[in-house]
Amino acid sequence: MPTPAGTFDAVAAGPRHGRKVLLLHGFPEFGIEWEHQLRALAAAGYRAVAPDQRGYSPGVRPAEVEHYHLDYAVRDVRAMADALGWHRFDLVGHDWGAAVAWIAAAKYARRVRSLTAVSVPHLGAFAEARRTDPAQQEASKYMEFFRQPAPIPENSILASGPPKLPGVAPEKCAEYFRRLSRPGALTVALNWYRANDFEGYEQRVSVPTLFIASTKDPMVAPSGIHATKNWVSGRYRLEVLEGIGHNIPEQAPEATSTSLLAHLASACS
Template identity: 50%
Template sequence: MIEAIKVPTAAGTFDALACGAAGGREVLLLHGFPEAAIQWEFQLGALGNGGCQVVAPDQRGYSPGARPERVTDYRLEELVGDVAAIADELGWQRFDLVGHDWGGYVAWAAAAAFPARVRTLTAVSTPHPAAFLRAMAEDEDQAQRSQYFDLFRKPRVAERVLLADNAARLRRLFDWKVPEDRIDDYVQRLTQPEALTAALNWYRAMHLTGPTPAVEVPTLYVWSTDDGAIGSTAALSTAQHVTGPYRFEMLEDISHWIPEQAPEALTMLIMEHLLAHRG
C-alpha cells in the first residue's frame, strides 16, 4: 500500500509517498516539472510490492514545508543536497536513484556527486546535464525545443501566463498524454501561494551551477521519440558522459511523460536494471 509520509531535514520537511517494507532494496524516485511525487504512483506500487522500499518526495518548492523564497536556494547543488538529506533521514546508506524531467537532471548530478551511495541511476527523458547544455548551445533543434525556458525564467510573467484561463497554458504542457484528473491535481498544487514560483525557480537558478561530471555508477537512460522537450542530439550524446555500465533505451511513439504514459514499459526497464546490478 502507498502511504503518505513526512521527511524532516535541515532544509525543511518534505512530503513524500512510500511503499514497501523496511529492509527492502532502497529506491528513491524524483519527479519533474510541473508534477509531484504522485506521478510515480504505478512505479511505487510495482516496486514496493516487488521487494523494494520505495520513497518519492515532493521536491524542494513542491513541498509546502520545504519552499524557500530565494532563487539561489534552487541551485542544483541545493537540490542534490536534498537527495542526500532525504536518504540520511530515511537511514539509507546506499540506494537506487530514479528521476524524470527535472528529477532526472538532479539524479544525474547526485549520481556524479555520491557514487559511493548511489547504487544505480535511472534517468527518464532527461539526458546528462552536460549533453543537454551543449545541445542547447549548438543544436538548432534543441534550442528551439528549449525556447520555453525564456518564458519560465521571467519573474511574475511566467506565473501569470501559465495560470491564466484556468491554467490553460500549464495544462497544455502535458500534450493530453496524462489523465485529466491527474493534471487537475498538479494544477491545484501549483495554484497554492508561491508554489508555481518555487517550481519555476528551478529554471531561474539553472545558470548558477557549474558543469556536472561524468557518472560512473551503472546507468539506464530511457528516452522517447515523441519527446517535445528533448531531442535526439542530447539523448544520443549522453553516452559520452557515463564511464560505468550504460544502457540506453528508446521508447517509440511515447511523449515526454513516460512514467504516466508508458508506466508498464518503464517499470519493467527499471526492474531489469535493478536486477542486473545488485551490488
C-alpha cells in the same frame, strides 16, 4: 522527511526492509507522478519513496531564487537519504528530477547503487546540445518564458487552467494544478528554471545507468540523448520509446516500470 533544509512531503510504498529506491519528479508534477512505479517496486519487494522536491514541499520552500540552484537539490538527495537512514540506495529521476539525479549519482557514487534517468540527458550532453544544436535550442525556447520575472509566467499559467500533459490522466493534471495554485507554489516551482542554466555539470557517472528517452519528446532533441553515452563511465543502457512524449513515467507506465525493475535487478548482477 525532516532534514536541515526543512521537512519534505513524500509518498512511499513497499516493505521498510526492502532495497531502497528514491524517485525524483519533474515539473509540473509531484511525487505522485511515480504512482505506477511505486506500486510495481513495492510488489517486487523494494522500499520506494517519492518526495515532493524543494519548493513543491511546503516545508522546504525558500523564497530566494538562488535556493533553487541544482546544487541545493542535489544536497537534498543526500539529506533525504540520511533522514530515511539509507546508506545505499537506487536513484530514479524524471525531467528536473533526472537533472538532479545525474549530478547526485556522479557526486555520491559511494551511496547511489544505480541510476535511472528519464527524458533528460546527462547535463554535460544537454548543455552542449543547448549551445550547439538548433533543434535543442528550439525545443528549449519555453524556458525563456518560464524564466521571466514573477508574476508574468505565473499569471499566464494559472489563467490557462490545468495543464494538458500528453498521456497523463486529466484528474492527475487537475491535481498538479490544484497544488501549484496554492499561494507561492508555482513561483518556487518556476524558480528552478530561473536559477539554472544546466552548465558546469561535467562529472561522469560511474554507477550502472539506464537512460529512458522517447522519440516524441518536444523538449529534448536527439543529439543530447545520443551523446549521453559519452558522459557515463560505468555500465550504460539507452532505451528509446517510440511514439512517447516527455511524460514517460505516466504516458508509458508499464514500459517504464518494467525497464526500471530489470535495471535494478541487473545492477546487482
